[in-house]
Amino acid sequence: MAWKITPLLCLLVCVAAVGAARPGTQLLNVCMNARYHKEKPGPEDKLHGQCSPWKKNACCFVNTSIEAHKDISSLYRFDWDHCGKMEPACKRHFIQDTCLYECSPNLGPWIREVNQSWRKERILNVPLCKEDCQSWWEDCRTSYTCKSNWHRGWDWTSGYNQCPVKAACHRFDFYFPTPAALCNEIWSHSYKASNYSRGSGRCIQMWFDPILDNPNEEVARFYAESMNGAGLHEAWPLRCGLLLLLLWLLS
Numbered sequence: 001m002a003w004k005i006t007p008l009l010c011l012l013v014c015v016a017a018v019g020a021a022r023p024g025t026q027l028l029n030v031c032m033n034a035r036y037h038k039e040k041p042g043p044e045d046k047l048h049g050q051c052s053p054w055k056k057n058a059c060c061f062v063n064t065s066i067e068a069h070k071d072i073s074s075l076y077r078f079d080w081d082h083c084g085k086m087e088p089a090c091k092r093h094f095i096q097d098t099c100l101y102e103c104s105p106n107l108g109p110w111i112r113e114v115n116q117s118w119r120k121e122r123i124l125n126v127p128l129c130k131e132d133c134q135s136w137w138e139d140c141r142t143s144y145t146c147k148s149n150w151h152r153g154w155d156w157t158s159g160y161n162q163c164p165v166k167a168a169c170h171r172f173d174f175y176f177p178t179p180a181a182l183c184n185e186i187w188s189h190s191y192k193a194s195n196y197s198r199g200s201g202r203c204i205q206m207w208f209d210p211i212l213d214n215p216n217e218e219v220a221r222f223y224a225e226s227m228n229g230a231g232l233h234e235a236w237p238l239r240c241g242l243l244l245l246l247l248w249l250l251s
Contacts, residue, residue: 027108027224031059034119036075041105050092051099053210060103068098075102077160083144083169090140090172096206101190106204106216109223127194127219128183129203136206137179140172148175151188
C-alpha cells in the first residue's frame with residue numbers, strides 16, 4: 001500500500017515545499033541593518049539637499065541626510081579632501097552615493113550579511129546605471145586620491161582617514177582608469193557598473209528627479225522576482241529528491 005501512495009504523496013509534498021519558499025517581496029521596501037539606518041522605511045519630509053529625492057520613503061533620518069553633506073561628518077569621519085581639495089562637482093557624487101546608501105529602501109536584492117562592528121549587513125554588486133558611473137568618473141577624474149579601495153587601509157590615528165604611509169596621491173584616473181573601475185572598486189564591490197541605461201528598469205539610478213516616482217522601485221522588483229524564481233528553479237529538484245528518498249526508506 002505504501003508503495004502505491006508514495007508517488008502521489010511525494011508530488012504533494014514537493015508542491016508544498018516549493019510553495020513554502022521565501023517570496024521575493026521580502027526583498028522589497030527594506031532597510032539594511034547598519035549603523036544609521038532606520039528599522040523600516042517611511043516618510044521623511046525634511047530630508048536635506050541631495051537626499052531629498054527619498055523623502056517620500058526613506059531608510060535615513062533627517063540628521064543623517066544633513067551629516068551626509070558635511071566634510072568629515074559625524075557619520076564616518078571620512079575626509080573627502082585627503083589628497084587636497086576635492087572638486088565640488090566630484091564631491092556631489094560622493095554625497096549622492098552616501099544618500100543612496102543611507103536612504104534607499106530599494107537595495108534589498110543586494111543586501112548581504114556581514115560580521116562587522118559597525119554594521120550587520122552591506123550591499124554587494126548593486127547594478128549602477130552606466131550613465132551614473134560615467135558622470136561620476138568624468139567629474140572626479142581630475143581630483144586626487146591615494147587609494148583604489150576606500151573601505152579599508154586608511155590611517156585613522158588622527159580620528160579621520162588619512163593616506164597610509166607610501167600611498168602616493170594621484171589623479172582619480174590613475175587609480176580608476178575607467179568608469180567601471182571606479183564604481184566596482186571604490187567601495188569593495190558595493191556597486192557593479194551596469195551596461196544598462198537609466199530608465200531601462202534594469203539598473204539602479206543614483207540620481208533621479210524627486211518630483212517623479214522613484215525609478216529604483218521597479219528595478220528592485222525586477223531583480224527580487226528574478227532571484228526568487230531562480231531560487232525555486234534550483235531548489236525544487238533537490239528537495240523532491242530528498243523527499244522521495246525519505247519516503248522510500250519509510251515504506
